[in-house]
Amino acid sequence: MKGRTDLTIPADMSGLKEILDGLAILLEEQGFPFELISDVQLATDEAVTNAISHGYDGKEGEVRVITEADDQEVVVIIEDGAPAFDPVTFVSRDISKDGDDRPIGGLGLILIRNVMDEVRYERRDGKNIFTMVKRRGSPPPDE
Secondary structure (H helix, E strand, O other), X not given: OOEEEEEEEEOOHHHHHHHHHHHHHHHHHOOOXXXXXXXXXXXXXXXXXXXXXXXXXXXXXXXXXXXXXXXXXXXXXXXXXXXXXXXXXXXXXXXXOOHHHOOOOOOHHHHHHHHOOEEEEEEEOXXXXXXXXXXXXXXXXXX
16 A cells, blocks of 8 residues: 655745654554664655755745655655755765864765665756655665
């Protein structure tokens, strides 16, 4: 059985908890393990926060999060009307340097790539569409 949520929040942090709670409920209903739910919530939190904080940068707008899950995988689609930004091709910060020598930020996209099995981006009809996929049974990030 396939489950789906579709939530739109204002481009501020007020609706993030609703998104993450809805995601957890959907994945629990689909029987996903806690670790996988945590990974998907973490990646979704980071991606939505990036869209709000960096994409809209204090301007008004909306972020739509569509989540679809079945017994094999979960797909999270994040749509926003902020200026175009492709997180898939973005070159993240050099993490080989000590923390004191690195600028703040830029690690969220590395985190998303590490915990999710697949990430895709497209710009369509004036919107950023960022898709993340996590498959049941995929190895933990540090394997």
